Amino acid sequence: MPVARPLLCRSLAAVVVAVLALSGCNDAETPKAEPSGPTTAATAATPSAVAPAVVTLVDAGASPRRVVELDVEKGHTESSTLELTSTTAVDLMSSPAITVPMTIPFTTTVADVTDDEVAVDVRYDKATVTGGGLQKDVLDQARKTVGYLEGVTARVVLNRSGTVVSRDVELGDAAPDLVGRILEDVVSQGFALAVAFPTEEIGVGARWTVASDLSIGGVRASVTSTYELSELTDTGYSVTVRATQVTQPGDTLAGKVIDGRSTSTGTVRGQAGLLGPVEARTSTQGSSTVEVGGQQVKTTFDITLRASTR
Template identity: 25%
Template structure:
């Protein structure tokens, strides 16, 4: 049965699809659902939840200039870093000839204190980071008010020696409301899938490599990142990179057996720059913006849903 029957437009099935697409539009997501939904206005669980992150594969395409060496993120135990993560997403959606709707996610800024709790030379070469959130803010008045109760919330990354994040841990404060918790979760998801992993081979300035990763964002996406090492000063590296996402299938199976949509058009592309210090666990600077257009239709082609989206991730020390 088509998702959009004549009887259901613009009824509950269409609304469900619209809401599902909002989650898709931010451009990044988790492989697993990290939390259980709660009624609006209630507080979130304080239990720590670990979200696995899909694996990356890295292929070196150009080794760069001499001298070359294998780049590895190696931090000593108890190394501390303070950095601010800012994210935001614009989502504009139109169903058939109806007015355009704005489902944008307000920008939020998350001050982070990161501490290395397990250094790279332990165990399997992975680094464990504990993250403590400071005073999270947003220019959106309603969200900004809700974020006040999140101070002291925790999170964590597991990072392999290439710089790829393999797990995300979330630990909300007891008083955190769902609107604030969801905004922080989405900020971390966006940041995780914009990280840069390094190749296993020795590289020098001018090196270029390709990173492949599966991204679950309501719809399964193949993400290709092309990174270029543009500068190096000791442990400080600057990388320019582009991001391109493509759906794995032209048919989107909606959650909860709600039906299917045809993926008529899907473009998500962007570019950014990241600066890392190999002695510190998180980027010291960087900005990346990914934007695009999507169009979906029900199987009989009677209803069209169009989106224009843009999301931005910024790191500032």
């Protein structure tokens, strides 16, 4: 059974925030983050173990029940597209809300399959950002930033239930160190936010929780997700999800995070033989408060995501 990524929008939101920070797009006289030149530290592929998410079965659901596992074969390749629209409002000098539509395509290839794990290679293709009311200089910076995603590759190892075991991310040589760290976070989070199924047998109506810790732009966040299996057949599944993310205080490229919280809801439909969702639709609302130059700035955001795989 495939892996779904219904909450990837939160990690991709890091790109939007980073773009605005790099562009210095607000009207206040806040310092701009200046990318450094390419460094080997930013472009090296470094294997990293992942603290496994804690999956807890709450209700096994109705009979018939079975264990839901990845069912792909070595050499399998699939193409996925993420369509993200983020609307962000900043309570600074009555700044108008900014909407950033973004599309990110990527290809996933199954590199190896064992009794316990599945290793996949992911390659990101050219991402696009449309206007959405952005000023030209900010739009240009946004396009330049997401442009570094093209050619980025990642090796991700998952157990048969869909929980990430390890990941290696390799950035292109052109990515500045600053942008490189952001993109590495984004790429890794895409898999950290995958649906992790229980190892027990489940049926329609099954519910389980997943607790995980993330790193977004260097700041720690905890995510608690609740899944419910609404459909399970020999050819696929459908789940609904509700998740809450709480960001811990810490320093970021855009300033010092004071607090942050978001809630996501969505539906994911998967198909046997595919890793990514045939279709996933999610909506996220939240806010964060960041201290910049001694001033606290609150940002609210509304993010919608549609993901598809073929």
